[in-house]
Amino acid sequence: VETAFNGGLKREVRLNNSEPFEKEQVKKSLDKFMKTIDRPGVKKFLNTE
Amino acid sequence: VYGKDIILERASYWYQMAEKVIESLGLNGKAYINRRLLIHKLTNYFADIDRLKDFHAIERANKIKIFSYGVFWLLRNSPIQIKDENVPGSKLFINETLAALVLIVEFLPEKYSDKIRCCYLEDLRYFFKYRIYTAQTIESQVTALLMGAGE
Numbered sequence: 001v002e003t004a005f006n007g008g009l010k011r012e013v014r015l016n017n018s019e020p021f022e023k024e025q026v027k028k029s030l031d032k033f034m035k036t037i038d039r040p041g042v043k044k045f046l047n048t049e
Numbered sequence: 050v051y052g053k054d055i056i057l058e059r060a061s062y063w064y065q066m067a068e069k070v071i072e073s074l075g076l077n078g079k080a081y082i083n084r085r086l087l088i089h090k091l092t093n094y095f096a097d098i099d100r101l102k103d104f105h106a107i108e109r110a111n112k113i114k115i116f117s118y119g120v121f122w123l124l125r126n127s128p129i130q131i132k133d134e135n136v137p138g139s140k141l142f143i144n145e146t147l148a149a150l151v152l153i154v155e156f157l158p159e160k161y162s163d164k165i166r167c168c169y170l171e172d173l174r175y176f177f178k179y180r181i182y183t184a185q186t187i188e189s190q191v192t193a194l195l196m197g198a199g200e
Contacts, residue, residue: 020109030065032155033154034069038073039163041167042166045163045171046074
């Protein structure tokens with residue numbers, strides 16, 4: 001059973017992030033963005049009236 | 050706290066995504082990125098994140114916070130500006146479109162079809178256009194998206 005205390009601990013863990021969002025991660029995110037926006041379905045969605 | 054390199058790198062990140070959205074919407078020459086507004090967006094974002102880290106005594110903000118606050122300040126400062134009066138209504142809310150795209154790209158797993166991806170895109174864009182949002186409500190939207198996606 002999840003207690004409020006456990007919830008609090010989880011929240012602390014969630015707030016913190018050991019991964020930085022710098023050079024490599026930024027590049028990865030950007031590549032992912034470029035690929036997603038070029039997906040045929042997404043392109044069609046963006047250009048639908 | 051945040052060096053010139055980090056700010057420039059982040060500026061380039063958002064600039065490139067904004068450029069791509071303009072191109073994908075076929076708005077080259079009809080929309081542009083206002084660099085001063087983009088810098089406002091970034092300084093507001095870093096000031097917010099800095100306060101957040103101080104308040105919670107944490108070293109690094111998590112990914113949900115990075116993108117919720119990043120998208121919030123994108124919407125508040127709207128660095129992409131339309132200069133052509135004849136742009137169709139569906140393409141006018143370009144900052145809202147970029148905001149929705151960024152969240153989908155970062156948080157919706159790849160395995161989902163474009164149909165589902167576009168449903169989320171439409172819903173988020175609607176939310177940004179017509180609902181009251183804060184960085185915290187965007188965080189909640191992202192959490193709901195992750196739960197809905199079973200992540």
